[in-house]
Amino acid sequence: xxxxxxxxxxxxxxxxxxxxxxxxxxxxxxxxxxxxxxxxxxxxxxxxxxxxxxxxxxxxxxxxxxxxxxxxxxxxxxxxxxxxxxxxxxxxxxxxxxxxxxxxxxxxxxxxxxxxxxxxxxxxxxxxxxxxxxxxxxxxxxxxxxxxxxxxxxxxxxxxxxxxxxxxxxxxxxxxxxxxxxxxxxxxxxxxxxxxxxxxxxxxxxxxxxxxxxxxxxxxxxxxxxxxxxxxxxxxxxxxxxxxxxxxxxxxxxxxxxxxxxxxxxxxxxxxxxxxxxxxxxxxxxxxxxxxx
Amino acid sequence: xxxxxxxxxxxxxxxxxxxxxxxxxxxxxxxxxxxxxxxxxxxxxxxxxxxxxxxxxxxxxxxxxxxxxxxxxxxxxxxxxxxxxxxxxxxxxxxxxxxxxxxxxxxxxxxxxxxxxxxxxxxxxxxxxxxxxxxxxxxxxxxxxxxxxxxxxxxxxxxxxxxxxxxxxxxxxxxxxxxxxxxxxxxxxxxxxxxxxxxxxxxxxxxxxxxxxxxxxxxxxxxxxxxxxxxxxxxxxxxxxxxxxxxxxxxxxxxxxxxxxxxxxxxxxxxxxxxxxxxxxxxxxxxxxxxxxxxxxxxxxxxxxxxxxxxxxxxxxxxxx
Numbered sequence: 001x002x003x004x005x006x007x008x009x010x011x012x013x014x015x016x017x018x019x020x021x022x023x024x025x026x027x028x029x030x031x032x033x034x035x036x037x038x039x040x041x042x043x044x045x046x047x048x049x050x051x052x053x054x055x056x057x058x059x060x061x062x063x064x065x066x067x068x069x070x071x072x073x074x075x076x077x078x079x080x081x082x083x084x085x086x087x088x089x090x091x092x093x094x095x096x097x098x099x100x101x102x103x104x105x106x107x108x109x110x111x112x113x114x115x116x117x118x119x120x121x122x123x124x125x126x127x128x129x130x131x132x133x134x135x136x137x138x139x140x141x142x143x144x145x146x147x148x149x150x151x152x153x154x155x156x157x158x159x160x161x162x163x164x165x166x167x168x169x170x171x172x173x174x175x176x177x178x179x180x181x182x183x184x185x186x187x188x189x190x191x192x193x194x195x196x197x198x199x200x201x202x203x204x205x206x207x208x209x210x211x212x213x214x215x216x217x218x219x220x221x222x223x224x225x226x227x228x229x230x231x232x233x234x235x236x237x238x239x240x241x242x243x244x245x246x247x248x249x250x251x252x253x254x255x256x257x258x259x260x261x262x263x264x265x266x267x268x269x270x271x272x273x274x275x276x277x278x279x280x281x282x283x284x285x286x287x288x289x290x291x292x293x
Numbered sequence: 294x295x296x297x298x299x300x301x302x303x304x305x306x307x308x309x310x311x312x313x314x315x316x317x318x319x320x321x322x323x324x325x326x327x328x329x330x331x332x333x334x335x336x337x338x339x340x341x342x343x344x345x346x347x348x349x350x351x352x353x354x355x356x357x358x359x360x361x362x363x364x365x366x367x368x369x370x371x372x373x374x375x376x377x378x379x380x381x382x383x384x385x386x387x388x389x390x391x392x393x394x395x396x397x398x399x400x401x402x403x404x405x406x407x408x409x410x411x412x413x414x415x416x417x418x419x420x421x422x423x424x425x426x427x428x429x430x431x432x433x434x435x436x437x438x439x440x441x442x443x444x445x446x447x448x449x450x451x452x453x454x455x456x457x458x459x460x461x462x463x464x465x466x467x468x469x470x471x472x473x474x475x476x477x478x479x480x481x482x483x484x485x486x487x488x489x490x491x492x493x494x495x496x497x498x499x500x501x502x503x504x505x506x507x508x509x510x511x512x513x514x515x516x517x518x519x520x521x522x523x524x525x526x527x528x529x530x531x532x533x534x535x536x537x538x539x540x541x542x543x544x545x546x547x548x549x550x551x552x553x554x555x556x557x558x559x560x561x562x563x564x565x566x567x568x569x570x571x572x573x574x575x576x577x578x579x580x581x582x583x584x585x586x587x588x589x590x591x592x593x594x595x596x597x598x599x600x601x602x603x604x605x606x607x608x609x610x611x612x613x614x
Contacts, residue, residue, distance in 0.1 A: 033410065036429075040491075043433070046455065061453065061458045109340075112332040113336065116328050117325070124340065127343075128340075138351050139346065139350035141586050141589060142350035148364060164338070164342055224438065226439040226550070226551045245439070246554075249555070271436070275432075
């Protein structure tokens with residue numbers, strides 16, 4: 001209470017002083033931030049507006065930022081002439097399976113490392129943690145060999161199978177389970193609940209926030225993933241969106257950037273929807289983890 | 294700790310299940326065994342996956358780097374020959390230099406820009422403006438680096454790109470963004486930072502929010518304002534966040550691949566050919582599995598060394614509140 005009053009007293013004292021000195025500074029700050037956001041948004045706006053120009057005029061300058069005469073044909077063209085629907089479907093299948101897989105494996109392992117006692121728990125957890133810093137490049141060649149030996153090359157399974165569990169997910173879920181008080185368990189045991197019931201109906205629902213963070217980060221990472229699909233897939237009908245779109249860039253040549261950009265925009269839509277739904281979780285997750293796809 | 298609490302609950306509780314051996318036993322031991330067994334079952338999928346697809350492959354990469362192998366024929370033992378070849382491979386060595394330049398340029402630009410943006414947004418009073426700027430800076434992070442590189446390559450095009458069009462209006466250019474060896478790496482840095490800056494921005498925003506307000510107010514009273522306040526108080530208080538950003542940023546930037554692959558394919562010449570591009574070409578275009586593994590081992594070693602150095606040096610400048 002005392003500190004509160006002194007703090008407000010201070011701010012009252014320094015208020016007029018501040019206003020005079022920073023009034024101009026505030027305007028400059030907002031203008032600079034506005035300029036920065038123009039730079040940050042320009043490529044996305046450019047994608048939208050150019051995707052709506054006719055292929056013929058997609059090169060003409062000046063660029064038309066606001067499409068006054070939108071050409072929706074490009075969107076039909078990407079779906080009709082190039083296998084965008086197939087890319088979209090492949091990306092959806094791969095991402096969906098990986099997200100579901102990681103939610104299950106991470107919830108189970110995170111719970112075990114947080115709340116179940118078993119010999120070797122800390123050593124095993126340390127082992128999991130130590131794999132967090134291993135980059136994809138240090139494992140991808142042997143995984144590629146494994147995939148070929150299992151005759152999974154050029155299948156969607158080659159992308160899904162190695163990504164069904166992650167050290168990051170385990171770590172994240174463990175943190176969430178650790179925050180839940182253990183009193184719940186004692187009460188449930190008195191009621192005669194089994195260990196599985198305690199996990200399933202008490203702790204798992206309380207860790208919803210962690211599951212949401214993990215789902216969003218995993219979705220974003222694997223939907224946009226490029227290196228693994230580029231290496232593991234070889235036929236166009238198996239391509240996921242990023243690899244498919246890059247293959248279009250070469251295939252379509254520079255003749256119709258508006259069609260390629262229509263494809264880029266279509267690939268952005270699901271991520272934007274997920275962001276709108278769960279931006280709170282996404283930001284929170286990035287703060288916790290600091291991992292990117 | 295939890296076992297002692299479960300003793301009392303287990304003994305209070307009336308037996309519920311029939312006894313089929315040790316597993317269902319209604320005692321402390323039965324309970325502990327069930328918990329332990331459940332624990333192993335729960336971690337089994339994750340442990341299997343990590344052993345098979347992460348821990349095992351890291352060791353295998355190391356092992357494969359001593360062989361010559363094209364996946365089809367039998368591997369041939371080479372000893373250290375792949376590493377000898379690497380030291381004499383001009384193109385591979387150049388890729389390490391290029392990647393190092395990229396890491397320094399990209400990370401410093403990313404840190405400076407995102408810190409300024411975070412400080413700017415933090416100083417705003419309006420929640421609406423804060424939300425708008427945060428979304429704008431964050432949005433690129435949601436895009437796929439590969440797909441957005443297609444867009445950026447069009448925008449940076451020397452002849453029909455929008456960027457040179459506007460620069461031409463103010464009498465600059467045309468800048469050979471992707472066509473000259475000198476400019477191409479800078480363009481790749483700009484593309485990478487454009488996409489990644491939102492991440493460090495969010496992390497710095499979190500770090501700034503964690504700084505004790507009273508200290509800043511005390512500094513205000515003592516007349517420390519503007520740059521002095523930033524340098525003497527905000528930055529030291531932010532040093533744990535800076536360490537985090539530095540470590541994760543170096544690790545991420547060392548692995549840069551999508552932007553140069555899509556925008557320049559390593560060119561002009563080898564000006565933007567990064568380590569991961571050479572690794573990709575060696576292992577997957579030419580099926581030189583052993584040589585590719587040697588590059589992977591060296592890259593991983595660099596990542597470990599840089600991370601260790603950053604943590605080693607951190608006690609000199611990182612200040613924990």
